[in-house]
Amino acid sequence: MTMNNDQAVDHLQKLLGTVRDGETGFRDAAEHAEAASLKTLFQARSAQRTKLAAELEAKITALGSQPRERGSVGAALHRTWLNVRDAVTGRDDYAVVAEAERGEDVAISNYQEALNDAALPADLRDFVQAQYAQVKSSHDEIRDLKHRMEADKK
Template sequence: MLTNEQIGDALRKLSGTLRDGEKGFSEAAENAKDSSLKSMFSELSSQRASMASQLEPLVTQYGETPREGGSVGAALHRTWLNVRDAITGRDDAAVVAEAERGEDVAKGNYEEVLKEELPADVRSMVEAQYAQVKASHDKVRDLKHSMETAKS
């Protein structure tokens, strides 16, 4: 079993992942041209904000302070994307591809935490959130693949 500090660290990482997703999907909604994509990304941003709000009391319970923003790595990644996008311009396929890349990271972070021996209440919440993250990952991935197929 993990120590309380290790559990708090793991939950704090997931909290940061969710806040990164909230920001990333919000940016995707702002940059998508298609109204259905804007709507989907806005819904996913709201979902991530809600999930982070559910998780943050557990983060505090295990002695950590929830992250206000996302991770430093994600901030650097977003900065790089903004630079690249300023040069190449954005189209919806590029926005969806970046959303999928972010979802790959989120899914991986949840899978990493779920490998640990967690207390039952923590495991239950993390598994429920993982199911939501995986569903949105698969939705974005499938959308990316259908957009690629439509292009060719």
């Protein structure tokens, strides 16, 4: 079964929302992190997501559609809830890293969902796979960092 243009664009729009959410999430994480190394890491990840978003916008435009302007509603609600929680409980670097990993888990899932669609055209599959590799690498680095921080707490 072949995917039509609208279905392909829908996948790309969802990924665009995902990377925009990540861009915002990492920027927020950089602001809340105490350690300079974490601030630098999160700023770099935010910049990476800006680049991925630009690539997705170009691909969506090339397919004859307009990129959506915002991230996902679910992510916006999640960030709002975190801001309320953080106002009450405060945040340490471990909590910031743990939340970043949770965001990366969602990004991985969204990319895998697109890649699991057998009808995704080969050229788009290659494009999505290349972005997925970057997101997966980021996820794994943040996951490993979280595990090191957990071990250091013991």
